[in-house]
Amino acid sequence: MTAAEARARYLDWLAKERRAATNTVEAYGADLTDFLGFLAGHLGGEPDLAALGALRPADLRGFLAARAAAGAGVATRARQLAAIRGFLRWLARAQGLPPVALAGMRGPRLKPPVPRALTPAQAREVAAEVGSVHDPNHAELPALQAARDVALFTLLYGCGLRLGEALALDVRDAPPEGEAAALRVTGKGGKQRLVPVLPAVRAAIAAYLRLRPGASPAEPLFLGARGARLDPAVAQRSLRHYRRLAGLPEHATPHALRHSFATHLLGGGADLRSIQELLGHASLSTTQRYTAVDATALLATWRKAHPRAD
Structure with a gap:
């Protein structure tokens, strides 16, 4: 061979x-x-x-x-x-080959980047307003596209999903509008987790599905212009178009909404283990990156507010 x-x-x-x-x-x-x-x-x-x-x-x-x-x-x-x-x-x-002696070999030292989250106001703006600005060259129906984008980005921020996890959902996975529910999400490696769904998320998804009467439970939850499962590149382009018109920072991406979910939970007092479970991280060390974000925000607040900070 x-x-x-x-x-x-x-x-x-x-x-x-x-x-x-x-x-x-x-x-x-x-x-x-x-x-x-x-x-x-x-x-x-x-x-x-x-x-x-x-x-x-x-x-x-x-x-x-x-x-x-x-x-x-x-x-x-x-x-x-x-x-x-x-x-x-x-x-x-x-193949039964002798193992190469790699145990003592060190690779390049890679410092994990600090996740770049949006402020709570920016994240809420994206979730609520992303459907209000449309590309005039887009072929989709504006009302359906608007409701879809609001539902998608509200879901990303409200539940901390990866974009791929959200786009893999089917209509049958959608939480019922009027009652508390948890969403079963399939993450990396096929690992499943349960994520509580906020009322705002349930309402946004229900409003979107009302514009799709008769949708089959087996259909993708988020559809593209041609009726197939929404392409991640289309969702990214939609948010990129909105952030530039709305004057949001360039790091306002779908994944930044997941970072914002974790950062804002941590700032609100949630413990790291709970955030780890909600995000589906295999290792707590991955979740611990968000403590650096929270510490940075705390320092910025101190510098702005303390009279002896200069």
């Missing part, structure tokens, strides 16, 4: 067995293509399984050094090392 064939099998396993996100599979595929291309020059020919099994940490460090020299940033190199680690560990398990 060639290294290229092994790469293809690994990506297939990653998608089907690990149920990795499509973007992750594509990114890892590109990273492994870069790595195998480097090895072809580094080793003097296309590597096979024996060559992969004989790799040393020095070979991986050589690859990372080459990528740095080519202008790859710290985040890119850290992701590429993660892709290579996963590939080589899979080879050791699935």
